[in-house]
Amino acid sequence: MKADAFSLPAESGCSAPSEREVLRAPVLRERGQREVFCGLTGIVWLHRKMQDAFFLVVGSRTCAHLLQSAAGVMIFAEPRFATAIIEERDLAGMADCHEELDRVVDRLLARRPEIKQLFLVGSCPSEVIKLDLGKAAERLGAKHAGQVRILNYSGSGIETTFTEGEDACLASLVPVMPASAPDAAPQLLLVGSLPDIVEDQFLRLFAQLGIENVGVLPARTADGLPAVGLNSRVLLAQPFLGETAQALEARGAQRIDAPFPFGAEGTTAWLKAAAQAFGIDEMHANSVIAPGRERAKRALEHHREKLAGKRISFLPDSQLEVPLARFFATELGMEPVEVGTPYLNRKLVARDLDQLPESTRISEGQDVDRQLDRVRADRPDLTVCGLGLANPLEAEGLSTKWAIELVFSPIHGFEQAGDLAELFARPLRRRDVLQV
Amino acid sequence: MQLSVWTYEGPPHVGAMRVATAMRGVHYLLHAPQGDTYADLLFTMIERRDARPPVTYTTFQARDLGKDTADLFQRAARDAYSRFDPQVMLVGSSCTAELIQDDPAGIAEAMRLPCPVVPLELPSYSRKENWGAGETFYQIVRHLADRGVRPAPREARRPLVNILGPAALGFRHRDDVREVRGILDTLGIEVNCVAPLGASPADIARIGAADFNIVLYPEIGDSAARWLEREFKQPRTKNIPIGVGATREFIAEVAALAEVDPEPALEDGESRMPWWSRSVDSTYLTGKRVFVFGDATHAVAAARVAHEELGFEVVGLGCYNREFAREVRDAAKLYGVEPLITDDHLEVEDAIAAAAPELVLGTQMERHIAKRQGVPCAVISAPVHVQDFPARHSPQMGFEGANVLFDTWVHPLVMGLEEHLLTMFREDFEFSDDAGASHLHAHAPSQPIRHAELVSASSPQPDTPNQEEDWTPKQVRGDGENSIWTAEAEAELKKIPFFVRGKARRNTESFAAEQGRAAIDLETLYDAKAHYAR
Numbered sequence: 016m017k018a019d020a021f022s023l024p025a026e027s028g029c030s031a032p033s034e035r036e037v038l039r040a041p042v043l044r045e046r047g048q049r050e051v052f053c054g055l056t057g058i059v060w061l062h063r064k065m066q067d068a069f070f071l072v073v074g075s076r077t078c079a080h081l082l083q084s085a086a087g088v089m090i091f092a093e094p095r096f097a098t099a100i101i102e103e104r105d106l107a108g109m110a111d112c113h114e115e116l117d118r119v120v121d122r123l124l125a126r127r128p129e130i131k132q133l134f135l136v137g138s139c140p141s142e143v144i145k146l147d148l149g150k151a152a153e154r155l156g157a158k159h160a161g162q163v164r165i166l167n168y169s170g171s172g173i174e175t176t177f178t179e180g181e182d183a184c185l186a187s188l189v190p191v192m193p194a195s196a197p198d199a200a201p202q203l204l205l206v207g208s209l210p211d212i213v214e215d216q217f218l219r220l221f222a223q224l225g226i227e228n229v230g231v232l233p234a235r236t237a238d239g240l241p242a243v244g245l246n247s248r249v250l251l252a253q254p255f256l257g258e259t260a261q262a263l264e265a266r267g268a269q270r271i272d273a274p275f276p277f278g279a280e281g282t283t284a285w286l287k288a289a290a291q292a293f294g295i296d297e298m299h300a301n302s303v304i305a306p307g308r309e310r311a312k313r314a315l316e317h318h319r320e321k322l323a324g325k326r327i328s329f330l331p332d333s334q335l336e337v338p339l340a341r342f343f344a345t346e347l348g349m350e351p352v353e354v355g356t357p358y359l360n361r362k363l364v365a366r367d368l369d370q371l372p373e374s375t376r377i378s379e380g381q382d383v384d385r386q387l388d389r390v391r392a393d394r395p396d397l398t399v400c401g402l403g404l405a406n407p408l409e410a411e412g413l414s415t416k417w418a419i420e421l422v423f424s425p426i427h428g429f430e431q432a433g434d435l436a437e438l439f440a441r442p443l444r445r446r447d448v449l450q451v
Numbered sequence: 452m453q454l455s456v457w458t459y460e461g462p463p464h465v466g467a468m469r470v471a472t473a474m475r476g477v478h479y480l481l482h483a484p485q486g487d488t489y490a491d492l493l494f495t496m497i498e499r500r501d502a503r504p505p506v507t508y509t510t511f512q513a514r515d516l517g518k519d520t521a522d523l524f525q526r527a528a529r530d531a532y533s534r535f536d537p538q539v540m541l542v543g544s545s546c547t548a549e550l551i552q553d554d555p556a557g558i559a560e561a562m563r564l565p566c567p568v569v570p571l572e573l574p575s576y577s578r579k580e581n582w583g584a585g586e587t588f589y590q591i592v593r594h595l596a597d598r599g600v601r602p603a604p605r606e607a608r609r610p611l612v613n614i615l616g617p618a619a620l621g622f623r624h625r626d627d628v629r630e631v632r633g634i635l636d637t638l639g640i641e642v643n644c645v646a647p648l649g650a651s652p653a654d655i656a657r658i659g660a661a662d663f664n665i666v667l668y669p670e671i672g673d674s675a676a677r678w679l680e681r682e683f684k685q686p687r688t689k690n691i692p693i694g695v696g697a698t699r700e701f702i703a704e705v706a707a708l709a710e711v712d713p714e715p716a717l718e719d720g721e722s723r724m725p726w727w728s729r730s731v732d733s734t735y736l737t738g739k740r741v742f743v744f745g746d747a748t749h750a751v752a753a754a755r756v757a758h759e760e761l762g763f764e765v766v767g768l769g770c771y772n773r774e775f776a777r778e779v780r781d782a783a784k785l786y787g788v789e790p791l792i793t794d795d796h797l798e799v800e801d802a803i804a805a806a807a808p809e810l811v812l813g814t815q816m817e818r819h820i821a822k823r824q825g826v827p828c829a830v831i832s833a834p835v836h837v838q839d840f841p842a843r844h845s846p847q848m849g850f851e852g853a854n855v856l857f858d859t860w861v862h863p864l865v866m867g868l869e870e871h872l873l874t875m876f877r878e879d880f881e882f883s884d885d886a887g888a889s890h891l892h893a894h895a896p897s898q899p900i901r902h903a904e905l906v907s908a909s910s911p912q913p914d915t916p917n918q919e920e921d922w923t924p925k926q927v928r929g930d931g932e933n934s935i936w937t938a939e940a941e942a943e944l945k946k947i948p949f950f951v952r953g954k955a956r957r958n959t960e961s962f963a964a965e966q967g968r969a970a971i972d973l974e975t976l977y978d979a980k981a982h983y984a985r
């Protein structure tokens with residue numbers, strides 16, 4: 016691989032706002048009531064992705080109830096997550112708390128010998144009483160060394176919003192990633208948890224492009240954790256991984272600047288950015304990308320008629336809002352009215368943000384009542400929002416799409432472009448179909 | 452610390468939300484971090500409410516800690532008041548706010564909001580949802596009931612009652628209230644107020660006008676009713692009208708308190724359950740082994756109906772709410788079973804496996820347990836699930852409620868005549884083991900649980916109706932590999948209809964173990980059959 020492959024492409028970070036952005040109204044910053052899950056929620060998809068990992072929340076009955084309600088189920092006997100519920104007597108003394116935690120973990124690991132990684136997940140109560148889970152992870156990790164890797168991160172609602180829980184989890188894995196050898200071949204690091212089927216599609220495309228050395232974070236199993244070093248180029252699959260990206264950069268990796276892989280165009284640009292970073296011949300890259308891209312475009316055609324010209328608002332939820340608004344605007348002709356996001360990481364979403372129409376209102380943070388006032392005034396054709404707000408808005412005559420489906424369903428890449436459009440077209444179609 | 456995977460009850464502030472959401476003109480200001488807003492979806496998704504619960508969360512963050520969380524609370528209180536214009540404001544803390552000790556009650560009082568404020572102290576680290584609901588309702592009544600309001604003289608007016616306990620996210624509360632109102636109507640009794648469900652603060656103020664209180668759900672209504680009994684001298688009812696017998700007793704109790712004739716309500720032409728149960732097809736229900744678990748009130752009532760009105764044998768009885776354990780203990784004595792008081796679903800799962808019931812009456816949690824164990828199940832109690840809010844009228848209480856109980860409990864069982872036919876045709880290829888009863892859909896793919904795990908994540912509901920059908924009699928199929936069964940006995944076992952084979956296997960095995968027999972041959976099989984014969 017030629018050395019200059021690494022100098023491409025330059026980052027267009029927040030320090031250098033693009034021309035388009037200058038014309039846009041300033042971002043509306045809100046600091047009122049938020050109506051978003053906390054970072055614990057990420058456990059619901061992370062535990063499915065990492066098949067030998069267990070997530071132990073150290074928290075309250077509320078945390079356990081949140082997980083149960085977000086997972087929406089009591090379906091399976093023993094999922095790979097649980098809550099160690101802090102009780103009154105634990106609050107009496109700190110030493111007690113650590114002993115209790117050790118007892119719970121010992122019992123858990125004895126019962127579940129197949130577990131190879133254990134995440135101790137901090138919550139608001141554990142943070143407020145300053146229960147040091149880092150120390151606990153160290154202590155327990157030493158005790159169970161060889162059998163289980165024990166890490167910790169915080170998914171608390173006072174520190175993390177929804178998808179930031181995944182960011183915190185992945186960031187906690189970075190320090191234990193092996194260091195790549197000084198002379199290791201250039202490596203592509205695909206970062207962000209994707210459904211296996213989507214991940215496999217991408218891995219096939221990278222292989223066809225000729226990128227041979229590919230690592231994935233999070234890996235499906237504990238021993239699959241990729242190496243990281245100066246030879247690593249990070250390609251984010253999700254926009255909410257700011258802390259993870261920083262941690263990887265601190266270990267020598269460089270981030271490839273790209274829009275996110277939604278739809279035909281987003282996925283094309285994302286793959287091309289990777290190809291470019293690896294000095295892949297452009298003609299070759301085009302020939303690898305073309306079939307999937309064409310398929311995606313055809314799939315999107317089916318939904319264009321339903322979606323084009325429709326006005327859409329996003330309430331802050333997963334941080335996927337900006338890339339998704341970009342997709343619906345540029346590939347399906349929708350008009351984003353307001354794009355709300357719990358946190359706007361300008362650097363990571365720059366390439367998507369640039370493509371949003373000037374008329375789109377961007378808001379960061381939340382004041383849910385004022386936001387709903389704006390939705391009522393805007394009356395978009397479709398509002399993307401959390402589960403707590405969907406039915407109330409429907410009852411006011413506004414069509415909605417549950418945002419949570421966007422983190423649970425396969426939506427990335429060429430082959431899912433049509434499904435992603437379908438998710439948004441369905442509520443509109445349903446509204447037309449119903450005669451009750 | 453208690454290791455918990457699934458919980459029967461949420462934290463106590465969710466109980467408070469159930470009361471606030473049930474009422475009109477009430478707003479609840481909850482000092483809590485953003486993640487706690489998940490609770491809204493319980494109401495909007497599970498119960499399909501068309502409005503947000505009347506709750507404002509302060510959603511403080513780490514950066515607010517130690518400096519202005521109290522300030523934040525004040526701002527939120529002011530904003531919530533001016534936006535929602537409530538007649539009463541509830542204020543309190545969730546688990547996290549309880550630790551930072553901002554004293555919402557004190558702050559709210561100092562603010563002198565232009566409406567009454569009811570402070571809630573709900574200890575999150577020792578109490579749970581039902582207790583939170585009961586305590587909240589009690590505090591509301593205590594703060595708002597106008598002590599000057601007492602019943603008018605009885606002459607020249609009809610008896611007047613309050614119905615206490617129905618709340619948001621209750622198991623069939625909406626439909627039960629309609630049934631009970633029907634009974635009261637027939638008896639010529641008027642309703643002063645139903646609370647918390649649908650009550651306004653003004654209704655609560657006038658609560659003292661009633662002659663007595665009808666407590667439908669003691670978990671939520673009892674504390675308030677006891678206080679009203681003490682302070683307002685209003686008697687309260689103790690019968691819960693679930694089942695025909697209990698409904699009749701309830702009617703008698705209410706009529707006595709109201710000093711009216713119970714007869715009009717007792718002769719209800721719509722009560723079909725007694726005849727359905729006596730009719731000949733129901734003979735096969737006799738002695739069916741049933742395991743009952745739920746909140747104490749529903750579990751105790753269900754056990755009675757199962758025993759007295761369907762002729763089942765109660766082989767297990769328990770509840771998850773310790774506050775009402777005494778009632779369950781007393782009832783368990785009646786049936787000669789060990790009461791199971793626990794909120795650990797794994798313990799319940801073990802108890803069900805050990806009791807080897809033919810039917811489980813439980814919560815959604817037991818429904819999943821039963822599914823895994825290959826036992827039919829009907830749901831009798833909260834915690835609720837979207838399926839527990841049917842579009843149609845489907846009460847548990849009153850005579851119509853008893854009709855509903857008959858249908859929903861008997862339906863999962865194989866019908867009497869069919870049981871007979873299945874035995875007759877068991878050699879027929881259509882009735883091969885893998886076919887099973889069609890209404891149990893045992894021929895569905897055999898790994899539904901793993902599969903369901905995947906699907907569950909995309910849905911806010913416990914599972915889709917399709918998975919409901921994914922009913923796999925695991926134990927029925929799991930013929931052991933290196934078993935102590937002789938080939939001959941194993942072959943004989945296969946001739947037993949599949950839906951009782953699992954039980955026959957378990958019984959025979961435990962009989963063999965008890966008797967210290969090394970192998971299970973034909974002899975052992977039939978000895979065991981004789982031993983367990985009833």
Ligand code: SF4
Pocket residue numbers: 053054055074075077078079081137138139140170171172173484485486487546547
């Ligand atoms: S916001 Fe905090 S207390 Fe609430 S569920 Fe999340 S971690 Fe637990």
Ligand code: SF4
Pocket residue numbers: 866869888889890891
């Ligand atoms: S579905 Fe078939 S087996 Fe089940 S009750 Fe109906 S007729 Fe009987």
